[in-house]
Amino acid sequence: xxxxxxxxxxxxxxxxxxxxxxxxxxxxxxxxxxxxxxxxxxxxxxxxxxxxxxxxxxxxxxxxxxxxxxxxxxxxxxxxxxxxxxxxxxxxxxxxxxxxxxxxxxxxxxxxxxxxxxxxxxxxxxxxxxxxxxxxxxxxxxxxxxxxxxxxxxxxxxxxxxxxxxxxxxxxxxxxxxxxxxxxxxxxxxxxxxxxxxxxxxxxxxxxxxxxxxxxxxxxxxxxxxxxxxxxxxxxxxxxxxxxxxxxxxxxxxxxxxxxxxxxxxxxxxxxxxxxxxxxxxxxxxxxxxxxxxxxxxxxxxxxxxxxxxxxxxxxxxxxxxxxxxxxxxxxxxxxxxxxxxxxx
Numbered sequence: 001x002x003x004x005x006x007x008x009x010x011x012x013x014x015x016x017x018x019x020x021x022x023x024x025x026x027x028x029x030x031x032x033x034x035x036x037x038x039x040x041x042x043x044x045x046x047x048x049x050x051x052x053x054x055x056x057x058x059x060x061x062x063x064x065x066x067x068x069x070x071x072x073x074x075x076x077x078x079x080x081x082x083x084x085x086x087x088x089x090x091x092x093x094x095x096x097x098x099x100x101x102x103x104x105x106x107x108x109x110x111x112x113x114x115x116x117x118x119x120x121x122x123x124x125x126x127x128x129x130x131x132x133x134x135x136x137x138x139x140x141x142x143x144x145x146x147x148x149x150x151x152x153x154x155x156x157x158x159x160x161x162x163x164x165x166x167x168x169x170x171x172x173x174x175x176x177x178x179x180x181x182x183x184x185x186x187x188x189x190x191x192x193x194x195x196x197x198x199x200x201x202x203x204x205x206x207x208x209x210x211x212x213x214x215x216x217x218x219x220x221x222x223x224x225x226x227x228x229x230x231x232x233x234x235x236x237x238x239x240x241x242x243x244x245x246x247x248x249x250x251x252x253x254x255x256x257x258x259x260x261x262x263x264x265x266x267x268x269x270x271x272x273x274x275x276x277x278x279x280x281x282x283x284x285x286x287x288x289x290x291x292x293x294x295x296x297x298x299x300x301x302x303x304x305x306x307x308x309x310x311x312x313x314x315x316x317x318x319x320x321x322x323x324x325x326x327x328x329x330x331x332x333x334x335x336x337x338x339x340x341x342x343x344x345x
């Protein structure tokens with residue numbers, strides 16, 4: 001085992017979109033696990049939009065990555081040393097290992113992965129935090145019913161594709177929104193959406209709203225919010241009475257800093273609040289880390305559907321830890337196709 005590791009640290013806090021200079025590729029000593037800890041050699045790591053928020057130092061639901069600290073993120077890899085009875089060398093573990101080739105973590109905060117159940121990358125996407133986010137937000141806060149209409153943006157991403165596929169299986173009309181004709185084709189042909197609209201084809205929220213209204217055949221019962229911006233502005237006036245809006249993200253505003261602080265939108269607070277009031281809407285923000293008790297239920301329901309092919313999976317895998325910053329910047333611009341992953345080895 002080598003005594004050297006590589007990591008990507010936060011070199012500076014971006015005021016807008018992250019740039020290469022905000023990341024630092026570094027070599028360090030491989031850490032030694034303490035009592036109850038494991039040492040893991042990362043095989044794959046996840047890239048997710050929430051990581052942009054960790055680059056800011058504003059108040060949020062989790063602390064920021066310190067300057068000089070390893071960028072945060074989930075990973076899956078081989079246990080090469082263990083001081084815990086829960087893991088032995090050779091086991092495959094998932095944990096918050098960060099943007100690094102090696103990491104030490106508390107064993108109780110990690111999850112053992114059985115590679116016989118499918119590709120280990122699934123623990124980063126469809127059977128990991130993103131898939132769980134989509135399933136939980138839809139089922140708990142969307143409260144879907146057959147015959148209703150659902151809209152979700154970033155429809156080919158790991159969250160949006162889970163939302164759409166589960167909703168479709170429950171008998172809902174599913175309208176996806178994605179960036180570009182290729183992604184829209186994938187949303188319909190691979191993930192089974194009834195229709196998918198290319199948000200780049202609309203200059204403003206008004207024109208997008210007309211297209212969503214036509215596709216929906218009227219109003220919207222559930223809007224699964226993970227983008228904000230123009231899509232939110234387009235959908236909000238179309239919400240039916242007693243509609244539901246689970247909120248799990250606002251990716252279009254992340255690069256404005258502070259998770260959207262200072263971002264501009266034509267949808268004013270008074271208009272937003274009035275729509276919520278007069279249509280009796282249920283709007284629920286949620287952070288999936290508060291709901292891990294339901295993760296076994298999610299795996300029990302969705303795991304077999306992934307294994308059978310009833311839930312489709314698309315992964316976008318970048319090669320090499322050194323390419324993680326480029327892949328992450330592309331993710332925030334919607335350049336990825338499917339779940340964004342980095343192959344570390």
